[in-house]
Amino acid sequence: MAQKHLRHELGMTRRSFLQGSALALLGLGLGGVTSSLGLSGCSANRRVQDSVAVWDLFSGADGENTRSMIASIMEHNPSLKIEPTTLSWGNPYYTKLAMAASSEAPPSTAIMHVSRMPGFAPGGLIEPWDMALFEEFGVDSTKFTEALFSAGQYAGKQFAIPLDTHPFITFYDRDVADKAGVLRSDGSLAIDSAEAMYEAGVKMGEIVGGAGIAFGYLLDTAQAWRLFWGLYNQTGGEYNFEAGTKAELDVDKAAVVVQAIRHWMDGKCMAADQDYAGGLSAFDGGRNAMILSGVWELNGFRENVPALAASPMPTMFGHPANYADSHTYVFPTNRRMNETLKKKTYEFVASMLKLGDRWGSAGHIPGYLPSQKKPGYKGLELQNEYSQAAQTVVFDPPVWYAGAGTDFQNRVCQHLIEGFRGSVEPKRAVENLLDTVTAIAKQPNPTN
Secondary structure: OOOOOOOOOOOOOHHHHHOOOOOOOOOOOOOOOOOOOOOHHHOHHHOOOOOEEEEEOOOHHHHHHHHHHHHHHHHHOOOOOEEEEEOOOOHHHHHHHHHHHHOOOOOOEEEEEHHHHHHOOOOOOEEOOOHHHHHOOOOOOOOOOHHHHHHOEEOOEEOOEEOEEEEEEEEEEHHHHHHHOOEOOOOOEOOOOHHHHHHHHHHHHHHHOOOOEEOOOEOOOOHHHHHHHHHHHHOOOOEEOOOOOOOEEOHHHHHHHHHHHHHHOOOOOEOOOOEHHHHHHHHHOOOOOEEEEEHHHHHHHHHHOOOEEEEOOOOOOOOOOEEEEOEEEEEEOOOOOOHHHHHHHHHHHHHHHHOHHHHHHHOOEEOOHHHHOOHHHHOOHHHHHHHHHHHHEEOOOOOOOOOOOOHHHHHHHHHHHHHHHOOOOHHHHHHHHHHHHHHHHOOOOOOO
């Protein structure tokens, strides 16, 4: 498919990744702002003394947005010097961050998916933030949603400060949905059960001449997990994935979710054979009228679907729950950190949180609630159609081996895909998933 958008999927441009595009590591010449390749750009002997070195994994439009926000911060506060470094999204980013935190020259702060924090905090690779110090820079720790803020905690301490949350939601063509009669009088989706989802998909499919719903999951290392885990949490089912123990969840409830998705994938309600890029292409091109996708794809959809609408994932199994992850700032253990640099680091993170309305323009929901209330964010109509998803977010299990870009997500997806496609029965797919999680959970945490 033609690539018109530079966006990241949980940190990088998923479309450009799938098409083999090179990541854009931008150096905008913003007086003290640099973008470095690899770890050498963050070495202590090259760093301006007392400048804040920050690592991120933002490329494309998000990378440009980040650099613009940093430039604004330094323009309004010339004494705050910031050195950004962009690295490639994925597990290699976290490997490099762990290595840096074990060395003498880690960055002052770094972006981390909150789902990866449980793998870093126990081993001492990152330190907890001092929330009282943040108050000196105008950030109130009570101004975050409880679900999001608590996800950044370990052993009662705050190890991750949320810049955003990026949930897995529903985008749809409002015109088609209206013609299909699947909207309530207020324009929201009239979907409150798995069967209602099926019926809505079929009705929209009759209008577009194919399956009503797009969902790209084949050959993907996360999509099946995102859909399953969000919907499993809607059932109220419990789980235990603690390291070193036998993995447990409510097999019957999990099997109901897998069976529902399998039922949807009959070619009438939902396409059964889409990979990630294929799902995007089908929705962009109007061949499907709805897509289950992450908010990071917003800009591309907005460009291609004139009547684009969005909503949190419909509550279909009793309890509101929306799968998500979050870009957070962490504080790597740094033996060279001094009080001056520490305060500057806190000031930088606080400044980025306060610019959350600008960060939210690409689809992310700002983590800091005052940023959501700014006119700039309030004026983003589409974002506000799904912003309530932040109230019911659920994340990966808080264990060291789970999270964005991990082998855990990849391996459980393989079992879920078998269940979705009907090659194994739903209950067997769940049991196989549990066997795999148990095997992973018994491995030692390499960061300890």
